[in-house]
Amino acid sequence: MGHTAIEKIIMRNTGAQHVTPGEIVVVKPDRVMIHDIFVPFVAEKYRQMGFTRVWNPDKVVLIYDHLVPAAVIDDVRHFKTGDAFAEEVGLSHVHRADGICHQLMVEQGYVKPGDVAFGTDSHTTTYGAVGAFSTGIGYTEMAAILGTGSLWVRVPSTIRVEIEGELPPHVSAKDIILRLLGDIGADGAVYQALEFAGGTVDGMSLSSRMAIANMAVEAGAKCAVFPPDEVSTLYSGAPGFDMATLAPDADAVYDRVIRYKAGELEPVVACPSQPDNICPVRQVAGTRVDQVFIGSCTNGRLEDLQIAADILRGKKVSPFTRLLITPASREIYGQAAESGLLADLIDAGANVTLPGCGLCCGRAGGILAPNEVVLATNNRNFIGRMGDASVQIYLASPAVAAATALAGQIVLP
Amino acid sequence: MQTEFSGRVWVLGDDIDTDIIIPTEYLALPTIADMAPYAFSPLRPQLAGQIQPGDIVVGGKNFGCGSSREQAPEILKELGLSAIIAKSFARIFFRNAVNNGLLLLENADLPDAVTEGDTVAVTVGKQVVHGGKAYPLAPMADNVLEILESGGLVAAMQKRNKAGQA
Known part of the structure; x- marks a missing residue:
């Protein structure tokens, strides 16, 4: 029995030869992201839990974006708390006003094809655009990851979305993901992975893929994944990455397959x-x-x-x-x-x-x-x-x- | 963790999102107790003030959809709710609730059968009884039960770290 792209990324991380949807596995994150709104809570929980050192500070990225520039005086407390925590535990990847966290995680090359990444924001699904398994978690779990370098996840079943053909003028990736949301609903992919494929996707820019992966969570999806190809490996500075290892198998088992003809889509x-x-x-x-x-x-x-x-x-x-x-x-x-x-x-x-x-x-x-x-x-x-x-x-x-x-x-x- | 209890229900609909549970504008308030009075305010501004300890909120499908804000389950726990019963829960909210020791119970039929103000009797891992009818609950996964029984993830990690030092 074959595996979907997300199952392969999880197997790559855990070293397992086989995983089944529903199974609970422990993964070791390649990268985690904490943003300004939640950093005081992460720091507080981390201390409460009794940790004294972060498992690997190089794998942690702290980004100020929700409160930048400060709109109310109390927002500044988040920056001060974040700066103090970064110094205390030795974080060097800190972005104080460089942009939105999900943009930076991909643009600055923090997340690469095949990685497992977690972030304290629900739109962490965005990094599926580069062929990573990424999803949002709460601040308590983030604190536990900082101390342990691991997290339990339930292997999601996969919905495959195939799109073929050329998009009409003024129809874009955003129209694709909105249409999919309308078709499957806000709970259409709860706990599941969305795997995107097809000729339309192959020709799509990384920016467009990010727009789609970003909104996967609006269908309740745990993650979205575009299996790594030339577009994503080149963008993320991982040329020569062995894409074949993460390509879904022809006999992979899907919960269902949804097909669209790009030419029939509209704004x-x-x-x-x-x-x-x-x-x-x-x-x-x-x-x-x-x-x-x-x-x-x-x-x-x-x-x-x-x-x-x-x-x-x-x-x-x-x-x-x-x-x-x-x-x-x-x-x-x-x-x-x-x-x-x-x-x-x-x-x-x-x-x-x-x-x-x-x-x-x-x-x-x-x-x-x-x-x-x-x-x-x-x-x-x-x-x-x-x-x-x-x-x-x-x-x-x-x-x-x-x-x-x-x-x-x-x-x- | 209490495994058998009764409570009065407040009934909400499908897709109760985290912006409804606690709007972003209140997230930077210093404490969870400061945020709690604003729970559900975009939908029902009076509700947070009406909820009494031990009450139960009943929702439809996809309860807790939206953002990763953990303040959402923390605030519901702060209000003293003994459980949330819904047709289904969004995944980040589910994990956050477990990690904060807030009990979530899934049943597809009960939410349509109850009326606000009714009382239901819960037996965790077994059933919810309402109007003489029993609505079954699935047993909980071991790792979820373990965190709930520790009183949340912070307590579970404290236990781990103390054991590590011993």
Whole structure:
């Protein structure tokens, strides 16, 4: 009996010759990530547990992103606590305002194909884009990992998603993952792995793969995985990586296989207030919006800013609509400045903010007032996520977002 | 860990996400006790104040979906809830609840049968009784039971580290 990609990554980590979905195994993480909101709690639990040294400080990355730049005075306590903990236990990988954690973990090469990684944020599923097994955990488990260098996991069963063909114009990875969420629902992959494959995926950029893997958790998935190929091994600086060892077997056992023809997909939105409440853009076209947000660990990469700039260039944002753009990292910000994209976005009337989580997690940088409507490229539209509980949040691709900003209402790009 | 108890139920729907259990804006408050009054506030602002120790929250499918914020189960424990019963739980929330000693019970039928204010009788690992009818509970995995019986992961690790020093 063969194995799926995620089963192979787990076997590579534990050294087992065979694993079965449902089995509980102990893995040794290759990398872990702690972010600012939870670092005080990780430090507190670590001390309570009675640990005195971190198993391997080189495998730990501490990233300040949710509270950067500080919106309220008390946020600073998290940075001070984090800095003190990093010094106490000897952490050297500390990013104080370089970008969103999930972007940095991939962009800075912390996670490579075949790795097992855990993070204190639910969107840690993102690193499946480079062919890693990665998932979110709580701060108590993170504290236990820091002390023990291990964690128990239940081997997930796998849902395979095959996409073949060429995407129509203005249809992107975001539309694929939103469509999948709509089809399988917010609990459609609870405890499971989503394995992505097919010709459309083979030709997809790493940025697009990250957008898909990022939102796997919105279907309840434990992880998403794009089996390593040239795109991911080259990007993560692992050329020569033996991709064949992690390729799913032809006789791998899947919980189910879902197939899409890329040519039949269309731009969609997630309507308030669940990421699986999906409908075609054409059905909500004409909905007035007060604000448009392009950014986040889902869609704040150079490719996304490029798509937005191509639509916005030489035009002006609707006078009654605010357009906020947040590059996912400082590196992306710099690249956008150098290539002239930033000037295009600013000329069109966008406000480009500092890299960080800000608006997506409703803490800062453009939170919304009662009854306002926002169309955003991030991953969650839960009630109250981006401001008041009455705010209506629509999720969509950067192309739909840019076109909507120009029209002041939801439109097809 | 208490294995047999009764409690009054508060009934919520499907997909109760962690932003509903505790919105991000309150996560930077200094303590869990400071955050607890805001539990469920986007959905039912009064609820946290109405919950009494020993009460049980009943949800539909995918309870606890969303972020990894561990404050969510910690706050529910702080409110004194004796258990959460739902059709299914999201995985990070499930792990976080176990690690903080909050009891989660899964049954597909009970959530549709109860009305808010009803009382249910729980026997862990066996059943929930409501209106004279028994709704079965699956037995718990050994490693999950071990953490719950230690009173959470912190206590389990303390035990491990003390044993290591001895």
